Amino acid sequence: MVELLFVNFLILAVCFLVLGKSSEVAISYSVKIADVTGFGKTTIGFMVVAFATSLPELLIAVFAVLGGGSIGISVGNVLGANITNICLVLGLCILISNWKRLEDPCLAPIVTKEESSSLRFGLFMASLIILILLYLREASKYVGVILLTIFVLNTYQLSRERRMMIKDEGSLNERSKLPRYLGLTFLGIFGVVVSAYFLVGSATYIASELGVPSIIIGATIVSLGTTLPEMVTSIQATRLGHLNLALGNIIGSAFVNLTCILGFTLTFSDFTVEIFAFSDVAIFSLIANLLLWYFISGDRLCKREGFVLVTMYVIFLLLSFGGITL
Numbered sequence: 027m028v029e030l031l032f033v034n035f036l037i038l039a040v041c042f043l044v045l046g047k048s049s050e051v052a053i054s055y056s057v058k059i060a061d062v063t064g065f066g067k068t069t070i071g072f073m074v075v076a077f078a079t080s081l082p083e084l085l086i087a088v089f090a091v092l093g094g095g096s097i098g099i100s101v102g103n104v105l106g107a108n109i110t111n112i113c114l115v116l117g118l119c120i121l122i123s124n125w126k127r128l129e130d131p132c133l134a135p136i137v138t139k140e141e142s143s144s145l146r147f148g149l150f151m152a153s154l155i156i157l158i159l160l161y162l163r164e165a166s167k168y169v170g171v172i173l174l175t176i177f178v179l180n181t182y183q184l185s186r187e188r189r190m191m192i193k194d195e196g197s198l199n200e201r202s203k204l205p206r207y208l209g210l211t212f213l214g215i216f217g218v219v220v221s222a223y224f225l226v227g228s229a230t231y232i233a234s235e236l237g238v239p240s241i242i243i244g245a246t247i248v249s250l251g252t253t254l255p256e257m258v259t260s261i262q263a264t265r266l267g268h269l270n271l272a273l274g275n276i277i278g279s280a281f282v283n284l285t286c287i288l289g290f291t292l293t294f295s296d297f298t299v300e301i302f303a304f305s306d307v308a309i310f311s312l313i314a315n316l317l318l319w320y321f322i323s324g325d326r327l328c329k330r331e332g333f334v335l336v337t338m339y340v341i342f343l344l345l346s347f348g349g350i351t352l
Contacts, residue, residue, distance in 0.1 A: 031235055034228040041225035045254075048217030049262040052078075055211040056263075056271060062204050068274035071263070072144060073184055074208075075271065076278025078215040079255035082222070083107055083283055087291040101291065104283045105307045108152070109342055110253045112314040116276045117335030118257075119264040124329045144184060145274065145322060148281040151176060153315040155284045156308050170292025177285035215255065222254040269327070280315065310342055 052075065060070045083103055155173065162169070256279050260272035317338065321331045
């Protein structure tokens, strides 16, 4: 037992090192892709980083559809991840970004008009989807197909917006390196996802061996495990001065979760999902989306907004585990 505990502590330490290095690689080459292609960092975060860091949620959906898990877990995970990403992860990113800006406590991320429109559309669709699901009270394969269609059409529209600019931006030499940059970006994100998986497993084993109740483990380590890739890459991007990339990653993840992943779950599931069973989480997820929409409408993200978002996450935990309902 002692030997296994030591091995898991060692795995934990290695995972933290790999997480840090992998996220740094992913962010560095994401920035290079943005520079070479002419896409903004926010759009790259929305399109590339967000989809890649949502792999844990996608895997849960695949296992649920194949019968290895509950469909309800996948749906609950999608809604819960949306709340965690917006309230906790983005809240922390805003606070970190503003930490040393005492003379000017507000930060205006450099986001183009087109990128701002994409972010607002992503939040709008995420909010609209939740509202429609709450109204329908249940979701079938047809709803899943519609969600997947929305994801495909939006991805196509985003890639089409800047396609013509690729020819003019970035030197020929740099453009020739684009496949390498893409490969290294996904390699970095793959390192984040894999190390996050082993980190959660080791942390769960250590906690259980130290006598931590299984309910506490599930509510903290496991529930945060699927959002760890988004958290690590977003915080690393913020530390490197790319809050706009982190913003795109968070909103993009919310959009990917509620269109691609939820759509996949519903389309290939043999059951009709009763959404009203997740009404409390869905309503809180909607509130988080609308709150962020209000924040980015002012084009400034201050410490105040960061504190509000983190506080919202604390309230969500109290509502979830304190026996209180909305």
